[in-house]
Amino acid sequence: MKLHEWFELRTQLYIDGFWCAGEGRRRLTVVNPSTEETIAHVEAANAADVDSAVRAAARAFRTWKKTTAAQRAALLRAIASGVSDRREHLAALQSLNNGKPLEEARIDVSDVIATFEYYAGLAEQLDAVGESVVAIPSDDYRASVRREPAGAVALIVPWNFPMVTTAWKLAPALAAGCTVILKPSEITPLPELELAAIIAEAGVPRGVVNVVTGTGTEVGAPLASHPLVAKVSFTGSTPVGAQVMKTAADTIKGVSLELGGKSSIIVFADADLDLATDLVAGGAFFNAGQMCSATSRVLVERPIADALAARLADRATRTVVGDPFQPGVQMGPLTNRAQYDRVQRYIARGKADGARLVIEGEAPAGLGYFVKPTMFVDIPPESPLWREEIFGPVLCLRSFDTEDEAIGAANDTEFGLVATVVTRDAGRGRRVAAELEAGVVWINAPQVIFPQTSWGGYKRSSIGRELGPFGLAAFQEIKQVLMPAGAAAAPENVRGA
Ligand code: NAD
Secondary structure: OOHHHHOOOOOOEEEOOEEEOOOOOEEEEEEOOOOOOEEEEEEEOOHHHHHHHHHHHHHHHHHHOOOOHHHHHHHHHHHHHHHHHOHHHHHHHHHHHHOOOHHHHHHHHHHHHHHHHHHHHHHHHHHHHOEEEEOOOOOOEEEEEEEEEOOEEEEEOOOOOHHHHHHHHHHHHHHHOOEEEEEOOOOOOHHHHHHHHHHHHOOOOOOOEEEOOOOHHHHHHHHHHOOOOOEEEEEOOHHHHHHHHHHHHOOOOEEEEEOOOOOEEEEOOOOOHHHHHHHHHHHHHHHHHOOOOOOOEEEEEHHHHHHHHHHHHHHHHHOOEOOOOOOOOOEOOOOOHHHHHHHHHHHHHHHHOOOEEEEEOOOOOOOOOOOOOEEEEOOOOOOHHHHOOOOOOEEEEEEEOOHHHHHHHHHOOOEEOEEEEEOOOHHHHHHHHHHOOOOEEEEOOOOOOOOOOOEOOEEOOEEOOEOHHHHHHOOEEEEEEEEEOOOOOOOOOEEEO
């Protein structure tokens, strides 16, 4: 029996509380990237299905927006608990469909649980916040503001962290009181379809969450243009994000965009070399380098450049690449054939451009989209390998002589998602962090992300922020109410600003 035959897979659309086939009667082929075998055929929706899902979400919004935040919080906690109950199943699905090692998939599931719990906690405070009275320079009027849910919102997500990118949108959207049409990646729809089943079992009313699988052009674009969609929250590549923004412009929809990156890790000569090696390798090879936050540009202070390169080469060579279900495997395959081809093109380009290839690690021969961990040094700053998002286990290393040079090189990119600084000098760590044009800076720390904080970047990496209270605010409208002073009978939950 093949591995995927052990799984009971959801393959239908989830619209208005029902599992259904698409109008176009077409299906997507979902592939196991480790073996290139077909795992499942999933419904490929079209614009008519999108319209049904959006109308269901818009209808459900009329009642869902009137629920108390405490009621919504209880459902978010039920979803977190449903995910927790199916933790191992979801992790295995994630590894099967995305190719990441089971240990990494378990981290993803924990992140999903933490995100739903965090937004449940935030929702529990919302009823008490209610309406805020605003101090105005007039005794004649009383002004107040309150936050309300944005409406029926479209959530469009990629394939590299399927359930995580979804949870970062879905949990705050529901907490805010929005209803949702979720479009998973056509490459990794299976974890999200399982999540839909958990959401249904948690008792979320019909129409509040709809999951529509299909391609970007047949599902994503109609969602971005649909007049009843109030807002699009998109995670994916920068070119597609720009397209989504253009499409949404016709109906003046709000957009939140979480896009690509080309981030740096700066290693100063005083750094703990063991720590630096761990942080560079983690930033480049976790999830086979398929991370928007990959710190694949390594800037190392010249006196330690050779020593760090030697340790990284050793680490890359020893990285165990293979079947994500095998214990001890540290890196799985890339998630799809197109990404595999793209990464191979970059590696070939680096070699052709004369960059010094220090190491190509081992990867299994035969089927599966496996790529060797790869490192180039002394790469020219104008090289596409230094400037463009590769989205694979390829790191590029350049040396620097001064702090200013390192900051300048790190900021010399059209992206601005994250950065890491490695130094024993705490003052320098904070000084450099302040200068970096990035939405997240880790100092001597791995890429841990707590849902209480924030996520998103500068420049072409993002519009808006996810996580924390910012993630909730992204799904809220602000309403001001002004009336003659004295006419107001204050409701119970009004508080002074
Ligand atoms: P992608 O842009 O190709 O696709 C993302 C989603 O958009 C998919 O669901 C796709 O079907 C859909 N889509 C495609 N065309 C569309 C269109 N015209 N209109 C609406 N939707 C459309 O990205 P990908 O290859 O799935 O994911 C990799 C990219 O995602 C990388 O660039 C990575 O940096 C980025 N990413 C960013 C973050 C972040 O938080 N900033 C997180 C994860 C991934």
